[in-house]
Amino acid sequence: MEGMDPLAVLAESRLLPLLTVRGGEDLLGLARVLEEEGVGVLEITLRTEKGLEALKALRKSGLLLGAGTVRSPKEAEAALEAHGTTEPPEPQTRFGRGPTGWIFAPLHG
Numbered sequence: 001m002e003g004m005d006p007l008a009v010l011a012e013s014r015l016l017p018l019l020t021v022r023g024g025e026d027l028l029g030l031a032r033v034l035e036e037e038g039v040g041v042l043e044i045t046l047r048t049e050k051g052l053e054a055l056k057a058l059r060k061s062g063l064l065l066g067a068g069t070v071r072s073p074k075e076a077e078a079a080l081e082a083h084g085t086t087e088p089p090e091p092q093t094r095f096g097r098g099p100t101g102w103i104f105a106p107l108h109g
Contacts, residue, residue, distance in 0.1 A: 017041070017043070019044050019054065020045045021054040044067060046067060046068065
């Protein structure tokens with residue numbers, strides 16, 4: 001997904017899988033299956049402490065990654081750090097605060 005416009009990828013996608021990591025998941029296996037099935041995007045929630053670990057584990061998977069359930073600017077910064085960057089790749093990826101929390105997506109894979 002590198003070099004692609006993340007918003008265009010999301011607009012073309014028919015499916016946006018959501019993953020809440022509890023531990024023990026085969027993350028790289030999941031990434032392979034998603035790519036094999038033509039799904040190049042994945043949102044990882046930060047509802048559990050394992051969410052940031054999953055972002056780290058999948059940052060070079062080739063998937064377009066998003067961080068979901070981001071509840072504060074501090075969590076947004078931690079998601080960027082876990083993904084291996086300090087700034088979102090596109091200015092339009094900073095959406096700010098929504099009615100249910102901070103909206104922060106997508107991260108490049």
